[in-house]
Amino acid sequence: MPHHFLRYLFSALLLALPLAAIAQTAEHLPLFDGHMHYNQEAREVISPQEVIDLWKRLKIHYVLATSRPNEGSLDLMELAKKTAPSIKIFPFLRPYQIQADHYDWFKSEKIRAYVHTELKRGIYKGIGEFHLFGKDAQAPYVVTIAQLAKERGLWLHAHCDEYALEQLLAHAPGVKIIWAHTGMSTPLSQIDALFAKHPQIMGELSFRNDLLVEEKLDPAWLRLLTKYPTRFMLGTDTWINQRWTYVPELIAYYHKVLAQLPLPLAENLAFKNGLAALE
Numbered sequence: 001m002p003h004h005f006l007r008y009l010f011s012a013l014l015l016a017l018p019l020a021a022i023a024q025t026a027e028h029l030p031l032f033d034g035h036m037h038y039n040q041e042a043r044e045v046i047s048p049q050e051v052i053d054l055w056k057r058l059k060i061h062y063v064l065a066t067s068r069p070n071e072g073s074l075d076l077m078e079l080a081k082k083t084a085p086s087i088k089i090f091p092f093l094r095p096y097q098i099q100a101d102h103y104d105w106f107k108s109e110k111i112r113a114y115v116h117t118e119l120k121r122g123i124y125k126g127i128g129e130f131h132l133f134g135k136d137a138q139a140p141y142v143v144t145i146a147q148l149a150k151e152r153g154l155w156l157h158a159h160c161d162e163y164a165l166e167q168l169l170a171h172a173p174g175v176k177i178i179w180a181h182t183g184m185s186t187p188l189s190q191i192d193a194l195f196a197k198h199p200q201i202m203g204e205l206s207f208r209n210d211l212l213v214e215e216k217l218d219p220a221w222l223r224l225l226t227k228y229p230t231r232f233m234l235g236t237d238t239w240i241n242q243r244w245t246y247v248p249e250l251i252a253y254y255h256k257v258l259a260q261l262p263l264p265l266a267e268n269l270a271f272k273n274g275l276a277a278l279e
């Protein structure tokens with residue numbers, strides 16, 4: 001190889017380096033939103049096109065969508081396909097038609113029929129988000145749902161306490177679960193024990209407001225994220241209209257978390273774990 005070519009190559013690399021370094025900071029990572037609802041009433045405050053535009057602006061390239069009713073997710077998917085093909089939406093079957101269903105979905109004949117019909121679409125990556133606490137996890141329909149998910153290779157997206165989580169896993173050993181909010185307030189030592197025991201659980205981090213303490217990543221959280229580098233994902237949880245207003249703030253919060261992680265771990269948390277689970 002001629003000497004002058006090597007010199008050219010070397011200076012080209014030098015020039016490219018700062019650009020590459022900038023491109024790889026946390027701010028520039030694509031994001032996977034592992035907890036998005038586009039519910040019926042959200043249409044009053046944000047149109048499907050505005051949702052897509054917001055995602056583009058915030059570099060949310062991947063979305064776990066779970067809407068009440070499911071048409072919210074389906075409309076976004078259709079629009080993204082037409083106007084933003086780089087955005088990838090992973091739809092989950094939400095077993096709710098109205099907000100009140102979250103109290104008794106597991107006892108409701110109406111919901112049982114709804115889930116049955118929705119499953120026929122054959123597009124869902126999982127079932128949820130559903131709410132489940134304490135002894136409700138023993139309801140026969142919860143057993144059915146857990147086993148159905150296991151049989152079909154679907155994820156469960158469960159907003160549940162530790163007891164209900166263990167019950168779901170007992171109903172259908174090996175079933176894959178995205179644990180919404182990672183238990184919300186479950187102590188980190190308990191999350192650690194559950195993750196060690198059940199390798200197929202992933203933790204979604206919306207409403208875990210304890211990640212940062214005075215802007216600094218909590219050392220106990222850093223240890224947990226480092227111990228389980230492939231098990232956590234971010235989420236916004238737009239469960240009420242007001243929450244849509246906060247999406248940019250929520251993403252800014254996550255950027256602060258990501259900026260304090262080694263890049264490979266930041267990439268995992270930002271989008272790679274979600275993709276590895278759902279693609």
Ligand SMILES: [Zn+2]
Nearest residue numbers: 035129237239
């Ligand atoms: Zn939610």
